[in-house]
Each structure stands twice: as structure tokens, then as C-alpha cells.
Amino acid sequence: MREKKLFQRFLILGVFLGISLSGIHYGSSQELLPYKNPELSLEDRVNDLLVRLTTKEKAHQLASFFPNANVRLGIPHMQAGEALHGICLPRATSFPQAIALASTWDPGLIEKMATITAKEARALGVHHVYSPMLGIARDPRWGRIEESYGEDPYLVSRMGVAFIKSLQGTGEQRFDEDHIIATAKHFIADGEPIAGLNGSAYDVSERTLHEIHLPPFKAAVEEAHVGSIMPAHHSLNGIPCHANKHIMIDILRDTYGFDGLVVSDNNDIFNLMNFMRVAKTWAEAARLSLEVGIDTELAWERSWNTGRAYGAPLVTGVKNGTILAALLDNAVKNVLRAKFRLGLFDNGEEIPEWQDYELSGDKGKTDYKVVTYSDSIRGRDLGGDYFNTLDRLTNPRENAEEIINDPAHNKMALEVARKAIILLKNENNMLPLNKAELNRIAVIGPNADEELLGGYSTPKPRYFVSVLDGIRNHVGDKVEVLYAEGVSLEDFDRENIDEALSIAQKSDVAVVVIGGNEITCKENEDRDDLGLVGQQQALVEAVYATGTPVVVFLLHGRPLSIGWIKEHIPAIID
Known part of the structure; x- marks a missing residue:
């Protein structure tokens, strides 16, 4: 009897172990599922994975700049970011702003720059960037020039192709561990808005559309094979770009043959209901965007249940039949293709739970290291909170610091900056100044001692040399350098023009540094006057009137009306 009971216990133990071992075996067999097999074709892997997802899990794949991993099935998170002139993360290399890059007229140089940007982005945990901006700037009042x-x-086409190719890589390097998905934006014609107001409606002929606004995007798709497209905020010929079949399907997909990922601009699917008034509900807004091929939704700071059209409203719409399941599936396929192409499934990296919204909720949105602005003015650019959150969901590599601190990156940034500078005027060969002939230099102006990188920049540059610091470093103790701000770009009541005149009168030459900053030139900061902001014009004229030779140095991001300066100042640098 005792032996029988002992046998039964061993039998039960054996069954238990069998179940446990079978569980372990099942876990390892997951690695052999078709979508995890790198030997299979891309489409076979995508199709196999798609059928394993629930409707809600599919919807989570459509969230850009939001947790989109799936730990249950081993689907990695794809992190987005900004990279107009360097990846927008703390201490990343910052290159000159895009308009200055164009001033180099050197696509080869842009290729080298973008290669560095891509390498730093991947090291810092970013896979997909909302760059470059290929809008044709046709209205100088527009703040995004x-x-x-x-x-x-x-020119836009050549620069765009060079930038995209190097961000993404070509040949065997395309989307490898040192490259990222680029996004050509904003599709289409955002650079000529009514009254210069960002996001305002635009009516355009087919001829102007195809001869002016579309060529850079055509080149981006057909030559550079860009991986992602972002539609524009506005309505085109009365139809919002985010619900515009003519541009998104007829032109982009059918004519150009684009087969990549389309990401919405910020809140623009939501705005089909809230602002454009072409949808009565969020679910209808989601359906309209899915029908024209908008694959993922960028809805910064909006929660899953209360602010995202591709969140709960999409799931409900699919379940009640108001949104076709096939529309959701098509979008999910494009997202999965992007993740597979980037090699995210096959790199062996562990997927943190906080990148899966189903497991961690808002943890990935709240558990991040805050970037401070005590010694930086990046907080001027769209508000500090935006750039405080760009690294929320990133998972940097262990050698990230080594990569971003590569001396070759600094050297390239300097080379690009030098080639971006424009000598607008040099009457009687006033420049370069001969420091051996100078005893004292007056450096004057609101931009002389400021950290200026332009919009969508790193929130924390590794270092920055202002014009004032650069002059001091160059002349050393052999020439006295005096400084006065003169006027302010932000507080028009703050001025010390008298002090500026005093140091100008004592000096052999006055270098006046004026222009704009991240407040006067940025997204949604459009103008009706192209003159210098505040009292800058008065400052220049007053310094000129002292009789001291004047050099004007313009640091700005948009066209400025400088007729008087052009006629009177002998040397102008832009």
C-alpha cells in the first residue's frame, strides 16, 4: 500500500514536472514562431505576427512617440524623435539649422552630417525621426523658414535626398544598427500658407503643386526611398491633408510608389473633429485618416483613453463595425514592416515593460530624467516641457556617451558651421579684421552673448561658443574686448543703447550682433513685419553714427528686411 501511494506521488510529481517543462518548452518554442525567424521573408513575418494580435494590441502599434511595445509577443518599441540638425536629445551634436545647411550648397557635406546624426540617434535609443522638413518656403512671414x-x-530636393540617404543608410547599411527612418514633412505645400500663418489653409493649382511643392517629396521617395512621410497641418484646396485622398493615395502611394510609414503631425487626426470639423467623432476622424493611409498617430501628451483618435475610439470603432478591420490591419502592417526593417526584432535586446502601455500604463511617460535649463535657453523653443520629454521612452546603448563624445563629430559640426556662414557684404575688404592693428573691439547686440541653436535643437548642448566668447578667445589678451547688450529681443523696455555707444566710441571697430532667436522665429511665430525685432534697427543706426567702423553679424532663422544696413554698413556677415 505504501509503495502504491509512493508511486502515485511520483506520478503526480512527474505530471507536474511535465507540465512545468512543457511550459518552458513552449516558451522556447516561441523563438521558433514564423515571425521570429529572420530567414523568412518580411511579408511572411508580418502576416504571421498580425494574426496573433488582438484589436487593442493592434491599435497600440499605431502610437508614435508613445509606448508601442508588446512584451507578450516580443514586439519592440519604436522610438521617434526630432533631428532637423542633430538629434534633439541632451548633449547630442548640434549642427547649424536647416536653412543654414542649405546655405552650404554642399550635399556631400550634408551626407556626412546626417550619418553622424543617425549614429547618435540609434545610440541614444531613437529609431525614427520627424525630419527633414521639405517645405518650399514661399512666404517670408512664415515662422518655420x-x-x-x-x-x-x-536645392531643397538635393539637400533632402542627401539628408535622407545618410540618415537611413544605403545598400547593406540601410536601416542597420547605426541608421534610422527619416520622415519627409510636411506633405504638402505648408511653406505658402495664407497670410503666412502656420497651418492656415492653402489653395493651389495642380501646376504649382507639381512644379513647386511636390518635387522634393518625389525625389525623397523615388531617389532616397524615404521610410516615412508626415502630412501637413493645413487643408489643401478645402480638404485637410490628413484626410486628403488625392495627395496621400493618388499622388504619394499610386504615382510615386511610396510603400513606407505615414505618421500624423501632432494632434492632426484629433483635429479633424476638433478644428477642421470634417468629422463628428474621434472614431470618424480615425476612419478618415486610415482611409487615406495615415498609419500612426502623433498626439503629444494625450492619453490613451481620452485624447487619441487611434486609441480607444479606434478600438471601439473596429469592434462595432464603423471602422473596417482591414484599415487597421493595413496600418499595423506598415508599422511592423518598419520595425522589422530596422532589425528591432532580431537585435537580442530586452523589451522593458515600461515601453508596453498595456503592462505599465503611463510609467514610460512619467519615469524619466528631467532636463534642467539653468544654463540653457532651449526652454524658449516650444516650451521646455516638450524637450524634457523627448528621451522618455528611449533605451540608450551602454556606449552612447562614447559615441556622442566622438571628437570627429565636433570636428564635423565646426566644418559645417564654417561653410554655412555667408559674407553678404565686404566693402573695401574690411574683413578679415587684422588684430595686430586693433587695440579695442566693441561687441554689441542682443545676440552677442547668447546661446542660439534655432528651433528643434538639443535641450542641452555639450558646449556653445557665443560670438563674444569667440572674439575673446581669438584675440586673447592682446586686444581689449568691451561688451554691451544694447537692446533686448524679448523685453523691449530693456535697453542700454547709451552704454553701447560709449564702448563703440572707445573702440577701433564695433561688431554688432543682431537678428532673432527661438522666440522670434519658430513654429507658430509668424509675422506681418520683416524688419528687425524691437529696437535693433535704432541700435545699429546709433552705433554707426559714432563714426566707428561697424561690422554687422546676423544670427537669425528667417528673412529680414535690412535695406538701411545694406546701404550703410560696410561689412555684413549672415
Whole structure:
């Protein structure tokens, strides 16, 4: 009897172990599921994975700049970011703003720059960036000109192709561990808004559309094979770009053959209901965008249940039949293709739970290291909170610091900056100044001692040399350098023009540094006057009137009306 009971216990133990071992075996067999097999084709892997997802899990794949991993199935998170002129993360290399990059007229140089940006982005945990901006800047009142490559479709096309190819890599390096997905934005014609107001409606002929605004995007798709497209905020010929079949399907997909990922601009799917009034509900807004091929939603700071059209409203719409399941599936496939192409499934990296919203909720949105602005003015640019959150969901590599501190990156940033500078005027060869002939230099102006990188920049540069510091470093103790701000770009009541005149009168030459900053030129900071902001014009004229030779140095991101300066100042640097 005792032996029988002992046998039964061993039998039960054996069954238990069998179940446990079978569980372990099942876990390892997951690695052999078709979508995890790198030997299979991309489409076979995507199709196998798609059918394993629930409707809600599918919807989570459509969240850009939001947790989109799935730990249950081993789907990695794809992190987005900004990279107009360097990846927008603390201490990353910052290159000149896009409009200055165009001023180099050197696509080869842009390729080298973008290669560095991509390498730093991947090291810092970013896989997909909302760059470059290929809008043709046709209205000088528009606040986003600094983000563009200018007004010429050919130049914009060449710069855009160079930038995209190097961000993404070519040949065997395409989307490898040192490259990222680029996004050509904003599709289409955002650079000529009514009254210069960002996001305002625009009516355009087919000829202007195809001859002016579309060529850079055509080149981005057909030559550079860009991986992602972002539609524009506005309505085009009365139809919002985020619900516009003609541009998103007929032109982009069918004519150009684009087969990549389309990401919405910020809140623009939501705004089909809230602002554009073409949808009565969020679910209808989601359906309209899915029908024209908008694959992922960027809805910064909006929660899953109360602020995202591709969140709970999409799930409900699919379940009640108001949104076709096939529309959701098509979008999910494009997201999964992007993740597979980037090699995220096959890199062996562990997926943190906080990148899976189903497991961690808002943890990934709250548990991040705050970037401080005590010694930086990056907080001027769209508000500090935006750039405080760009690294929320990133998972940097262990050698990230080594990569971003590569001396070669600093050297390239300096080379690009030098080539971006424009000598607008040099009457009687006044420049370069000969420091051996100078006893005292007056450095004057609101931008002389400021940290200025332009919009969508790193929130914490590794270092910055102002014009004032640069002059002091160059002349050393052999020439006395005096400084006065003169006037302010932000507080028009603050001025010390008398002090500026005093140091100008004592000096052999006055270098006046004026222009704009991240407050006067940025997204949604459009103007009706192209003159210098505040009292800058009065400052320049007053310094000129002292009789001291004057050099004007312009630091700005948009066209400025400088007729008087052009006629009177002998040397102008831009």
C-alpha cells in the first residue's frame, strides 16, 4: 500500500514536472514562431505576427512617440524623435539649422552630417525621426523658414535626398544598427500658407503643386526611398491633408510608389473633429485618416483613453463595425514592416515593460530624467516641457556617451558651421579684421552673448561658443574686448543703447550682433513685419553714427528686411 501511494506521488510529481517543462518548452518554442525567424521573408513575418494580435494590441502599434511595445509577443518599441540638425536629445551634436545647411550648397557635406546624426540617434535609443522638413518656403512671414532648405525646389530636393540617404543608410547599411527612418514633412505645400500663418489653409493649382511643392517629396521617395512621410497641418484646396485622398493615395502611394510609414503631425487626426470639423467623432476622424493611409498617430501628451483618435475610439470603432478591420490591419502592417526593417526584432535586446502601455500604463511617460535649463535657453523653443520629454521612452546603448563624445563629430559640426556662414557684404575688404592693428573691439547686440541653436535643437548642448566668447578667445589678451547688450529681443523696455555707444566710441571697430532667436522665429511665430525685432534697427543706426567702423553679424532663422544696413554698413556677415 505504501509503495502504491509512493508511486502515485511520483506520478503526480512527474505530471507536474511535465507540465512545468512543457511550459518552458513552449516558451522556447516561441523563438521558433514564423515571425521570429529572420530567414523568412518580411511579408511572411508580418502576416504571421498580425494574426496573433488582438484589436487593442493592434491599435497600440499605431502610437508614435508613445509606448508601442508588446512584451507578450516580443514586439519592440519604436522610438521617434526630432533631428532637423542633430538629434534633439541632451548633449547630442548640434549642427547649424536647416536653412543654414542649405546655405552650404554642399550635399556631400550634408551626407556626412546626417550619418553622424543617425549614429547618435540609434545610440541614444531613437529609431525614427520627424525630419527633414521639405517645405518650399514661399512666404517670408512664415515662422518655420528656419526649418526649411529655402525657396528653391531643386536645392531643397538635393539637400533632402542627401539628408535622407545618410540618415537611413544605403545598400547593406540601410536601416542597420547605426541608421534610422527619416520622415519627409510636411506633405504638402505648408511653406505658402495664407497670410503666412502656420497651418492656415492653402489653395493651389495642380501646376504649382507639381512644379513647386511636390518635387522634393518625389525625389525623397523615388531617389532616397524615404521610410516615412508626415502630412501637413493645413487643408489643401478645402480638404485637410490628413484626410486628403488625392495627395496621400493618388499622388504619394499610386504615382510615386511610396510603400513606407505615414505618421500624423501632432494632434492632426484629433483635429479633424476638433478644428477642421470634417468629422463628428474621434472614431470618424480615425476612419478618415486610415482611409487615406495615415498609419500612426502623433498626439503629444494625450492619453490613451481620452485624447487619441487611434486609441480607444479606434478600438471601439473596429469592434462595432464603423471602422473596417482591414484599415487597421493595413496600418499595423506598415508599422511592423518598419520595425522589422530596422532589425528591432532580431537585435537580442530586452523589451522593458515600461515601453508596453498595456503592462505599465503611463510609467514610460512619467519615469524619466528631467532636463534642467539653468544654463540653457532651449526652454524658449516650444516650451521646455516638450524637450524634457523627448528621451522618455528611449533605451540608450551602454556606449552612447562614447559615441556622442566622438571628437570627429565636433570636428564635423565646426566644418559645417564654417561653410554655412555667408559674407553678404565686404566693402573695401574690411574683413578679415587684422588684430595686430586693433587695440579695442566693441561687441554689441542682443545676440552677442547668447546661446542660439534655432528651433528643434538639443535641450542641452555639450558646449556653445557665443560670438563674444569667440572674439575673446581669438584675440586673447592682446586686444581689449568691451561688451554691451544694447537692446533686448524679448523685453523691449530693456535697453542700454547709451552704454553701447560709449564702448563703440572707445573702440577701433564695433561688431554688432543682431537678428532673432527661438522666440522670434519658430513654429507658430509668424509675422506681418520683416524688419528687425524691437529696437535693433535704432541700435545699429546709433552705433554707426559714432563714426566707428561697424561690422554687422546676423544670427537669425528667417528673412529680414535690412535695406538701411545694406546701404550703410560696410561689412555684413549672415
